[in-house]
Amino acid sequence: MMTVQELMTPVGTQVNGGQSLIEVLALMRRNQHSCAVVMDGDRVAGLIREKDLVSVLAQVLESGRVEVGRAADVMTVNPVCVPAGASLLEALKRAQEYRQRQMPVLDDRGALVGMITHTDMAQAYIQILERQTELVSVNRVLRAESLQDSLLNIGNRRAMERDLKVLATHPKRRFALALLDLDWFKKYNDYYGHQAGDRALQRVCETITGHLRQGDTLYRYGGEELLLLMLDTDLEGAWLGASRVCDAVQKLRIEHAPSPLGVLTLSAGVACEPGAGISQLIASADQALYYAKTHGHNSVIRGRPVAEPDITPSS
């Protein structure tokens, strides 16, 4: 937090009580200060502010006599001062409490070290607010980035966990999961190179997201494994949804020479068990995916927690 010391004008206009008001005014004008501090030796004896000068002027106008006195006759005695080490908040509160627009700033020994005005404080406060607004928007961007997979432009595992946690708090909401995995992708990387592998993954993701129903979401589960969250559906609906995206990827006909199918394909495990916990669902989808991988690849398998998974090829 900023202190008064950092915000104040280091040297204010200083006069002594015996000086004539004409001299005081000339000094204030030269320094472009809206007030002058009246000193009694080292001690602050008073303050001459614009409103003190206005009342002198009013008296002159009312009486018709031009009689300009000395600083000590006009000053506000024992003005409210603020310590140099006070925080901006403390100074603002003090100014507010005593309705002060200008306050002399004193050091530890009570000696005058500067002046702080309402404008100085308001400007500093505005700066703080601007910085805070900036920080809020930077945080928003960082937060969004921390939930996004930078390669595939889809939610990452953290985003998936966050969304699944929210779903778990709505036990009546029906939803299903599919774990999707590229077939023989290690061979793809080995054959075409890792960068080509990245590009293939990106195309696959773009294709899947282009084939999703509204409300369904694709996340990067880890490596080349993706998780598709499907809302308001049952096992059959989820199987159809997963089959649709797997078909779409196969239809891209991305060459995959080392694959027995010659093109890039997906395998998937689908799970939907109303009442089951999230980790149970994922385990069920994972089991089904494992089954697909060990039984020829390129298929979408329904997960079953108790019995053997059902094998139904996607095409």
Ligand SMILES: Nc1nc2c(ncn2[C@@H]2O[C@H](COP(=O)(O)OP(=O)(O)OP(=O)(O)O)[C@@H](O)[C@H]2O)c(=O)[nH]1
């Ligand atoms: N290019 C690229 N490769 C990735 C990425 N993430 C994971 N992989 C690779 O994906 C491959 C997955 O290999 P495996 O888990 O052995 O499975 P697979 O070769 O697809 O075999 P199956 O699962 O039986 O079809 C590994 O070689 C990983 O390095 C990625 O972001 N980019």
